[in-house]
């Protein structure tokens with residue numbers, strides 16, 4: 001990539017950056033930090049690129065706090081629903097921006113979700129293929145057969161690197177192998193150290209470049225279509241807020257959000273909401289196994305959490321709860 005990322009650590013640099021960002025047709029956004037979205041997570045930088053990654057700004061969130069007046073126009077831009085922010089898995093980014101700056105990231109278009117929706121809508125994948133993905137990439141074939149009825153509407157997501165390989169763009173933009181190795185090593189990447197190394201700034205900027213390339217590929221191949229864009233924006237809005245709804249989770253949390261698309265994301269919830277005892281999100285009744293018996297009874301965990309429980313060999317969700325429609329967990333039957 002040729003774009004030189006610009007590190008912004010001062011109010012003047014933020015003001016200059018916002019003047020450029022305001023002129024762009026869309027923005028590409030990605031956050032980096034230490035274990036972002038986790039209980040001990042810390043945000044280090046917010047990277048924002050303009051269309052075609054012509055300009056990439058790396059905002060140092062340690063130097064630029066929410067009380068800095070020069071940040072206000074940037075925060076307005078981030079929450080503006082009319083300014084499209086293209087992201088790849090914005091679930092942790094949404095949580096960190098809201099926690100650190102008090103604004104809800106608006107106008108999000110999440111390519112990780114667009115890749116999922118394009119499978120059946122554009123690429124002709126049928127339900128057997130969806131089950132094959134789950135069987136080969138997440139569960140075993142044996143387990144998938146055993147819990148097949150629980151797998152309705154459950155979709156596996158893929159990572160950014162895997163998508164670059166799928167679209168054969170991996171040679172155009174690659175991850176810095178040294179930083180990838182740091183991610184895997186015990187000490188992790190020194191995102192919280194200052195000054196940030198030029199290697200890390202470049203690494204952060206590379207993701208912006210990669211997301212922009214994928215966005216153009218998705219448009220070119222009709223994986224994102226203009227007529228379904230409003231739906232994808234609605235789905236993305238629900239998707240990116242799921243980690244925030246669950247709250248920060250420990251690394252070892254059995255039901256932490258990860259490789260599966262959370263329920264009530266692809267479809268908008270239509271009923272009153274019930275709390276799942278696994279992921280603790282408020283979800284509509286179809287997200288739970290339920291039955292009529294002097295009213296409505298449901299399982300305490302959502303279907304997705306029960307799939308995770310099966311994979312992790314956790315105890316089964318045996319009991320039934322009465323649906324109370326109060327929004328609070330019902331009585332256990």
Ligand SMILES: [Zn+2]
Pocket residue numbers: 255276277278279280281301302303304305
């Ligand atoms: Zn759940």
